[in-house]
Amino acid sequence: MTRRSLERVKLAVVNLFFILLCFAVLIPILYALSVSLNADNSLLSANFSFLPKHFTLRNYRAVFVDEPIMLWLKNSLILAVITLLVSLGTGIPAAYIFSRKRFAGRRLILNALVLLYAFPSLLSMMALYKLLTPMGLINTRLGLIIVYTGTMAVFALWNMKGYFDTIPLEIEEAAKVDGASPVQIVTRIVLPLARPTIAVTAMMILIYVWNEYIFAINFMTGSDTYTLAAGLNSLQATEMSGSWPVFSAASLVVSFPILIIFFALQKNMTTGLTSGGVKG
């Protein structure tokens, strides 16, 4: 056998390996997709195939009609938008100040932020519950917004500060020499340059609120106040086998926007995160 054909065999083996691997990796998602589109309730039958034999959208209809998913969607969106506005509104000026100014206490606060970033908010959930109870904020949107905003404030400040650090100071100094006022420098120069990090930070906050379930299921008691994540969680926890096709349809519906955002922002995601202070 020539060297050339040996190479070709090697490539064919690697290709075959990757095709099988990609399929294996996607099996849980493909299976859910197939179950959600399959008309006969043949979950227990032995001749299951990935291509549904009798195609139906009944399960998707059930998701939107029978389950209060639109209500949960509304709750999630309200929480996400308010959390986003508050944490970006407070985070952008703070991140800018911490990147540009040197003042007493700055180091200390930055070091504390690193530690807070490593601290899982799950661990103080109990204390938060105890603190919010007498204020009447359990089982209210405001209570969850408060929790989310705090967690995201740490992330927003730290992540955007890291990006501001990479914008050269010379640009601002040049603008100053040209007679721009501090407000003009920030609104005309810094914010446009910081657009990638603001976009990525905003997306990460949206995804966080969209995916957060543990605070939502503990702080919200009624299914009408649930967020999407908490609602989906309750769908699978209460009625097991009967609702599995509906649950898989709901899972894919809930994942869809996140998939779109992820693949649309994939390039930005890596630069916006790796050039920021916090990665991963």
Added chain:
Amino acid sequence: MNSDTKKKKKRADTLFAYLWSAPSLLLIFLIVIFPILYTGYISVTNMNVYHWNNYEFIGLQNYKDALLVFDNGFLSALFRTILWTAVNMVLQLILAYVLASLLNIKGLRLRNVYRTLLIFPWAMPGYVSILLWKTGMFNSQFGLLNQWLTKAGLEPVKWLGSNFMAFFSCTVVNLWLALPFMITIIDGALQSIDRSFYESAVLEGATWFERTRYITLPMIRPIIAPSVIITVFTTFKQFDVIYLLTQQVGSKTGADIHTILTYAYEKAFITNNYGYSSAISMMIFAMLIVFSWLSKANTKEASI
């Protein structure tokens, strides 16, 4: 400018800085720091479901209970968490390295298609994937794995039932979730290595093993180090995989594979032993502080 006005200017600058960052810092203090301090306070009381308001100060009793009474389960959860982190990190690094190397084989035309497909688990919301694994794959009656086993004429397996199988299944799901990130990082690092290093090494007759040992690994190490450290943290703090697969209220699978985070959660929200759970939380926080100091010292050393 004399020193007095300089000082005044500096003070004005500081005031300005704090004024603009005040909203953010205030939020962080009230919502993040204060609850942590409060957790520390609860940890030295006997607060539980019977003593919700009339709790008493009991000193370090909760810490003693956790550290000295082995049957309470904290120490075994801690050992399990360390084992979990070690097993997952080793498997993740080896598998990600092998797959990233294969993706970089010369002449692999479809590599971008493979990359996109392999990244899918990263793009999915984590909790959704975990629940899909739980119901779609592992369910003992209609899960796909048991369907296949039955078809092959084998006995169905309780994937989440025993401690060993549950640990194994959780590891599989965690790898499924975490590998895309690690592959991406190592893939990027591999591409940053100059091809000419390999060409001259091949000319000098270096074997594949020698090239890996003396060129590839030392060159990608500093690049992937920060991401690896972050992954160690997230693996150590992993809650979703273990909680959603085995510990959910009302659908516990019978396996006891608590990590310290699911343990702290159970003590707070299931058995309602708030004081004890807060003590666990404070100890986890202390461990995370020590780790971040250690990793900071290590990365500094590596980068010099």
